[in-house]
Amino acid sequence: MSILSGRIQELIDRYAKIYMERTGRSRELFERARKVLPGGTTYQIRYFTPYPIYVTRASGVKVWDADGNEYVDYWMGHGTHILGHSPDFVVKAVNEAAYGGTHLGYPNTLEVEYAELLTKVIPNVEMVRFSNSGTEANMYAVRLARAYTGRRYVIKMEGGWHGGYDGLHVGVNPPFEGPESLGLPPEHIKYTLVVPFNDLDALEKALRGFDVAAVIMEPVLGSGGCIEPQPGYLKSVRELVDRYGALLIFDEVITGFRLALGGGQELFNVRADIVTLGKIVGGGYPGAGAIASRSEIMELLNQVKKPSARARSFHGGTFTGNRITLTAGYALISYLNHHRALYENFNNLWNWVRGEMDKACEEYGRICWVTGVGSMLGIHFTRNRPINARIAYIDRIDDGLYSLLHLYMRTRGILYMTEHTAHLLPSMIHTGDHARALMEEFKNLLSEVIRK
Ligand code: PLP
Numbered sequence: 001m002s003i004l005s006g007r008i009q010e011l012i013d014r015y016a017k018i019y020m021e022r023t024g025r026s027r028e029l030f031e032r033a034r035k036v037l038p039g040g041t042t043y044q045i046r047y048f049t050p051y052p053i054y055v056t057r058a059s060g061v062k063v064w065d066a067d068g069n070e071y072v073d074y075w076m077g078h079g080t081h082i083l084g085h086s087p088d089f090v091v092k093a094v095n096e097a098a099y100g101g102t103h104l105g106y107p108n109t110l111e112v113e114y115a116e117l118l119t120k121v122i123p124n125v126e127m128v129r130f131s132n133s134g135t136e137a138n139m140y141a142v143r144l145a146r147a148y149t150g151r152r153y154v155i156k157m158e159g160g161w162h163g164g165y166d167g168l169h170v171g172v173n174p175p176f177e178g179p180e181s182l183g184l185p186p187e188h189i190k191y192t193l194v195v196p197f198n199d200l201d202a203l204e205k206a207l208r209g210f211d212v213a214a215v216i217m218e219p220v221l222g223s224g225g226c227i228e229p230q231p232g233y234l235k236s237v238r239e240l241v242d243r244y245g246a247l248l249i250f251d252e253v254i255t256g257f258r259l260a261l262g263g264g265q266e267l268f269n270v271r272a273d274i275v276t277l278g279k280i281v282g283g284g285y286p287g288a289g290a291i292a293s294r295s296e297i298m299e300l301l302n303q304v305k306k307p308s309a310r311a312r313s314f315h316g317g318t319f320t321g322n323r324i325t326l327t328a329g330y331a332l333i334s335y336l337n338h339h340r341a342l343y344e345n346f347n348n349l350w351n352w353v354r355g356e357m358d359k360a361c362e363e364y365g366r367i368c369w370v371t372g373v374g375s376m377l378g379i380h381f382t383r384n385r386p387i388n389a390r391i392a393y394i395d396r397i398d399d400g401l402y403s404l405l406h407l408y409m410r411t412r413g414i415l416y417m418t419e420h421t422a423h424l425l426p427s428m429i430h431t432g433d434h435a436r437a438l439m440e441e442f443k444n445l446l447s448e449v450i451r452k
Helices: 003-022 024-036 088-098 109-121 134-149 200-209 233-243 263-268 295-301 323-338 342-363 389-394 399-411 432-449
Strands: 055-059 062-065 070-073 127-130 153-157 192-195 212-217 247-251 274-278 289-293 369-373 376-380 422-424
Touching: 003 024, 003 399, 003 432, 070 432, 088 323, 109 127, 109 289, 109 323, 127 295, 134 153, 134 212, 134 247, 134 274, 134 289, 134 295, 153 200, 192 200, 200 212, 200 233, 212 233, 233 247, 233 263, 247 263, 289 295, 342 369, 342 376, 342 432, 399 422, 399 432
Parallel strands: 153 192, 153 212, 212 247, 247 274
Antiparallel strands: 055 062, 062 070, 127 289, 274 289, 369 376, 376 422
8 A cells, every 4th residue: 555545545544534423424324225225326326435415405606415405506407507506596497397397399489489599509400300318419419320321320529428328338447348237238348449539640540440320429528527528629520521521510508508609519619410408408407308309301301201111210209398497498598608708708717726726736746737628627646747538547546545535625614526526616606705715625535635
């Protein structure tokens, strides 16, 4: 054991004790939960050691756990709550709408209005279809790209998380090959190729070698480490994709309405052929997802023009376009559209925070790097600056540092996800004071690990 790992373990033990003293009720809930919910949770990424907190309430930037502890939340419903938890005007709009029917099950006026709004605020899209999640949006987008190009292969990035759809559930975690789950036959990922983010040579090789329908990627790698594209990378991806006759799908489930109102396309000025959305598009309510593209591609879903099911690409689902999600999403995106100036301050604040936190890493022996763009922040305890998920995962100094940071922050009233990868997705209502408190705690922890 190195001196550093000894120190990390000592600190983990110290903060685990403090955590357990503060969270007795959550510990009891975990004991009950593990009997009826596998792993005691509804989604494995929400678990942390020795047991997670169970949250009773959220409002604005804060959440409260079953023991009454208050936390500043930097996870924000998986990056959903860009204006904080439960903005008043959104909740009011939804409550009013609910009395007129929660799910109409017919074409409705709001889907027309919301689709029109989305085509105005997202660049390069003329038509929209709503789905129930980001996973679904990506599943249908891949199918649509295959239908349009008549090709089979899809290229994705190492570390790219597009949801649990079979065809994209590969290359998420090291070793970035083979099915990511039990029960996923290799045949289901036979037509999926995985290349490192920020690596044009690998991308070109894959495009040259196979009949590629689409490259699907996040403009900024999200759960793969909040890693920014290198200057010019996205433009070169666009050129390569065009050269080889494939489509470019931007998975903007995290980046959409976050990096800019028009997402990564707008911020980086790079055109995608298909954009998939989730999270923020649902205004904080469940059932958040959409596929958007130009008419020529979207018309492959048109049952009027293509009455035969075999002549079109399928998309649908019971709760698609439900009134609750559309009301919330429409209210939220309309607000952002009328307050576009918010993005400048939002991005400036978190670009500054990232710079300051990264400087702290430099001061403390470069045991970490802080990556990302705007309000997507990744903290990495790696030897080198991560430019892709391979470095983010394999070049780690010590996994214990991730657990320690998470645990320490929990005891200081700060939450983010996960304890294996440190990602922060602040909202527009986190203030400079919140940011300064976060930076202070981050530095405190570094100073405990590396005693100068
Ligand atoms: N795409 C990206 C970039 C995501 O981050 C996620 C979820 O975190 C998904 C797709 C899947 O979305 P959902 O969880 O809504 O199915």
